[in-house]
Amino acid sequence: MAAALQLDRVSKTYGAMRAVENVSLTIREGERVALIGASGSGKSTLIRLASGLILADAQGSGTGAVHAFGIKVQEGGRLESDVRAARRNIGLVFQQFALSGRLSVMTNVLVGALGRMNALRGTFGLFNEDERRTAYAALAEVGIAQHAAKRARELSGGQQQRVAIARALVQGARLVLADEPIASLDPKSAKRVMDTLVTMSRDHGIALCVSLHQVDYATAYFDRVVAMNAGRVVFDGPASQINAAFLTELYGASAEELILPSQFVVPAPPVAISQSQTVS
Numbered sequence: 056m057a058a059a060l061q062l063d064r065v066s067k068t069y070g071a072m073r074a075v076e077n078v079s080l081t082i083r084e085g086e087r088v089a090l091i092g093a094s095g096s097g098k099s100t101l102i103r104l105a106s107g108l109i110l111a112d113a114q115g116s117g118t119g120a121v122h123a124f125g126i127k128v129q130e131g132g133r134l135e136s137d138v139r140a141a142r143r144n145i146g147l148v149f150q151q152f153a154l155s156g157r158l159s160v161m162t163n164v165l166v167g168a169l170g171r172m173n174a175l176r177g178t179f180g181l182f183n184e185d186e187r188r189t190a191y192a193a194l195a196e197v198g199i200a201q202h203a204a205k206r207a208r209e210l211s212g213g214q215q216q217r218v219a220i221a222r223a224l225v226q227g228a229r230l231v232l233a234d235e236p237i238a239s240l241d242p243k244s245a246k247r248v249m250d251t252l253v254t255m256s257r258d259h260g261i262a263l264c265v266s267l268h269q270v271d272y273a274t275a276y277f278d279r280v281v282a283m284n285a286g287r288v289v290f291d292g293p294a295s296q297i298n299a300a301f302l303t304e305l306y307g308a309s310a311e312e313l314i315l316p317s318q319f320v321v322p323a324p325p326v327a328i329s330q331s332q333t334v335s
């Protein structure tokens with residue numbers, strides 16, 4: 056079975072800055088991975104490389120390759136000519152909500168269906184009844200169907216993130232890459248968004264890779280944690296091995312950024328987000 060995501064010796068340089076250095080990483084179908092690391096460690100760059108939004112350094116054939124479900128995204132510093140085929144399987148959720156604020160919530164979610172529509176229907180946004188039903192069901196699943204007719208910009212940050220998650224569902228994404236999806240949110244909204252992401256992943260078997268500043272969320276919601284430092288993967292293993300001492304050892308002076316603030320209340324364990332629970 057092809058991996059949901061496979062990065063093979065991928066690097067990215069900006070001028071003299073090695074943002075990502077020789078990273079190889081495999082995420083299996085349905086697997087949930089948290090990506091942690093201090094500011095500037097390369098998390099966002101890695102997610103952008105994985106989705107083909109930016110090109111890796113050219114390093115000769117056989118290196119710098121990214122595949123999603125066996126379909127090539129890029130290799131050797133070149134984007135695959137039919138990158139749309141790979142992107143169809145990849146849903147993206149960003150820190151800044153990446154919705155069209157003046158369009159309705161419903162239309163923003165329907166955008167997820169564009170990749171499967173023919174050019175004419177897509178250009179004019181001629182969504183059919185089936186697509187509208189699917190979009191409404193996705194909005195209901197993330198708990199914001201009641202806001203379907205509102206403009207996206209009228210929603211709170213957390214609600215907008217849930218619109219982006221509904222859009223990934225409508226897209227039929229089998230892998231969701233989320234780049235600091237809770238960084239701009241208050242703790243209650245952040246927890247709700249994390250619950251929604253993990254529930255979506257569980258219920259639909261969608262692989263999930265989420266970059267997070269908050270180590271507490273990484274360990275509470277994910278079995279596998281990948282930690283980055285200065286563009287390199289410096290830890291890839293079970294969340295249970297992550298503790299304050301480990302982080303201090305691993306990150307030295309920048310550990311403070313990663314260690315839980317003492318007043319933080321750890322969110323409910325996965326049992327609270329089991330399949331039987333619907334997101335409200």
Ligand SMILES: Nc1ncnc2c1ncn2[C@@H]1O[C@H](COP(=O)(O)OP(=O)(O)OP(=O)(O)O)[C@@H](O)[C@H]1O
Pocket residue numbers: 069072073074092093094095096097098099100101268
């Ligand atoms: N477009 C760019 N041009 C130049 N340098 C960049 C660019 N994007 C990222 N960098 C640099 O690459 C390094 C990695 O950045 P990246 O945004 O991937 O880190 P990050 O771990 O996601 O950080 P944060 O948690 O603060 O978002 C940083 O030193 C950053 O300044």
